[in-house]
Amino acid sequence: MEGDLFPGLSNGNQVDGKVLQTFQKSFVQVQDILDQNRLLINEINQNHESKIPDNLTRNVGLIKELNNNIRRVVDLYADLSSNFTRSMEPSSEGESSGILKSNGKANSKRIRSG
Numbered sequence: 001m002e003g004d005l006f007p008g009l010s011n012g013n014q015v016d017g018k019v020l021q022t023f024q025k026s027f028v029q030v031q032d033i034l035d036q037n038r039l040l041i042n043e044i045n046q047n048h049e050s051k052i053p054d055n056l057t058r059n060v061g062l063i064k065e066l067n068n069n070i071r072r073v074v075d076l077y078a079d080l081s082s083n084f085t086r087s088m089e090p091s092s093e094g095e096s097s098g099i100l101k102s103n104g105k106a107n108s109k110r111i112r113s114g
Contacts, residue, residue: 019087026080033069033076040066 044062047055 016087019083022083023080026076026083030073030076033073037066037069040069 040062044059044066047059047062
């Protein structure tokens with residue numbers, strides 16, 4: 001698919017399409033929030049440098065918005081982590097369902113007993 005965030009994994013047989021869509025949607029949401037934060041930070045800095053009382057008062061609301069956005073990003077990353085962990089859990093058939101390495105082999109580590 002053109003424009004995908006994961007072009008090397010979108011051939012259909014390496015990653016479940018629904019999992020990939022969920023990741024892509026979350027990353028787009030995060031990027032949108034980070035872009036918004038950049039604009040907020042620029043406005044906060046300009047208001048601070050102006051030293052105009054109304055602008056400094058406005059910064060209180062802008063900083064609250066920035067903090068809420070940061071919380072949203074943290075929540076999105078926590079959800080992404082949880083979803084990724086679930087997608088990597090073995091299926092009921094005992095196979096690993098999730099991302100495969102580019103060589104087609106499952107990305108797993110052997111656990112030593114003893």
